Amino acid sequence: MFTTTRFRSTLCQAALAYMWFLLPCGCTKPTTQSTRAASESRPLQLKVVSFVNPRLPVIGETLVRLIERLDAASGGNIKMRMYEPGKLVAALEVLDAVSSGKVEAGFSSAGFWMGKMPAAPIFSSVPFGPRASEFLSWLVAGNGMALYQELYDKHGYDVKVLLCGMIPPETSGWFAKEINSVDDLKGLKMRFFGLGGMVMMKLGVSVNILPGGEIFPALEKRVIDATEYSLPVIDESLGFYKIVDYNYFPGWHQQATTFELLVNKKVWNGLSTTQQTLIELATRDAIIHSLAQGEAQQADVMRRNVNVHGVKERVWSPELLDAFREKWEEVVAEQTARDPFFKKVWADYSAFREKYATWGSKAYLNR
Numbered sequence: 001m002f003t004t005t006r007f008r009s010t011l012c013q014a015a016l017a018y019m020w021f022l023l024p025c026g027c028t029k030p031t032t033q034s035t036r037a038a039s040e041s042r043p044l045q046l047k048v049v050s051f052v053n054p055r056l057p058v059i060g061e062t063l064v065r066l067i068e069r070l071d072a073a074s075g076g077n078i079k080m081r082m083y084e085p086g087k088l089v090a091a092l093e094v095l096d097a098v099s100s101g102k103v104e105a106g107f108s109s110a111g112f113w114m115g116k117m118p119a120a121p122i123f124s125s126v127p128f129g130p131r132a133s134e135f136l137s138w139l140v141a142g143n144g145m146a147l148y149q150e151l152y153d154k155h156g157y158d159v160k161v162l163l164c165g166m167i168p169p170e171t172s173g174w175f176a177k178e179i180n181s182v183d184d185l186k187g188l189k190m191r192f193f194g195l196g197g198m199v200m201m202k203l204g205v206s207v208n209i210l211p212g213g214e215i216f217p218a219l220e221k222r223v224i225d226a227t228e229y230s231l232p233v234i235d236e237s238l239g240f241y242k243i244v245d246y247n248y249f250p251g252w253h254q255q256a257t258t259f260e261l262l263v264n265k266k267v268w269n270g271l272s273t274t275q276q277t278l279i280e281l282a283t284r285d286a287i288i289h290s291l292a293q294g295e296a297q298q299a300d301v302m303r304r305n306v307n308v309h310g311v312k313e314r315v316w317s318p319e320l321l322d323a324f325r326e327k328w329e330e331v332v333a334e335q336t337a338r339d340p341f342f343k344k345v346w347a348d349y350s351a352f353r354e355k356y357a358t359w360g361s362k363a364y365l366n367r
Helices: 004-022 028-041 059-073 091-100 132-141 144-154 194-202 212-220 232-238 265-269 273-296 298-307 318-338 340-363
Strands: 044-050 078-083 105-108 159-167 173-175 189-191 206-208 246-249 257-264 312-315
Touching (some): 059 257, 091 105, 091 159, 132 159, 144 159, 194 206, 212 232, 318 340
Parallel strands (some): 189 206
Antiparallel strands (some): 105 257, 159 257
């Protein structure tokens, strides 16, 4: 049996031992490393909402590939569960869902947020803008991605943005009749994306922005008369040729288009450096894959459109392209005057293009 003195002595020794355990010393570092290693060894589960169906050629397939590559590269420790539009949130609610923490991540395109942030579409596609290689140069090697993140931070969105896909020029639109003059555009109801839609409005077109899955029924029910959407292979998969006959080129409004992976910022900051790096590498792979597939798949579809589907392909006249460009310059002037951040981004983008032209104007063959 302990005496009172021995009990007090034992209690004091135990207290001293506990205090010694809590002291910051060299032995605490392995504990921190061990905890981090244990965290990295636990599978990371992320819910990802998408603005497109995963079966959509090129774009939807890009997200599917991202998920598969991340799973493989991480040895199964980073898993994403994808939700189609409407399963958890609607296609146009991806940003809000990720920022609020309703879901951990989302796949979308910044052009959809024009109503929330006027400068957002610049990071998605620019009318009469650069080819994909130059656009990618500004985003990755220039100030583009820093400004892209600043856009979301400035407007209070709690997201980390990663570039997660890029496609080459889109078609310029599907019409039920030939468009030979500006007058033929007036009064049309048309689905149009991003900054190009502002150009069309100036030419008398009634514009709305519908998610991809809603375009066909809107055309079928004559809610809209015409639409632009994406690459020939994507437009074919949605069946536009079944309703409207005329497909116009070139896609002056989207010479290159990007897609984004949004991750809730609290979730992103809680990831280990290894996890963040793996996600970054997987998104870079997504850019290469989507751009290569986008370039490779269109020729066969264009031939099939004409020879099998009876599509009438048309090229815009120089007069109409001039009209689009003139209205685009008006849009830029108005937006830079109206929104300081648009002006800031546009100035940086324009300065990069002007400098790039020293190289770009001489390095490439004209075909």
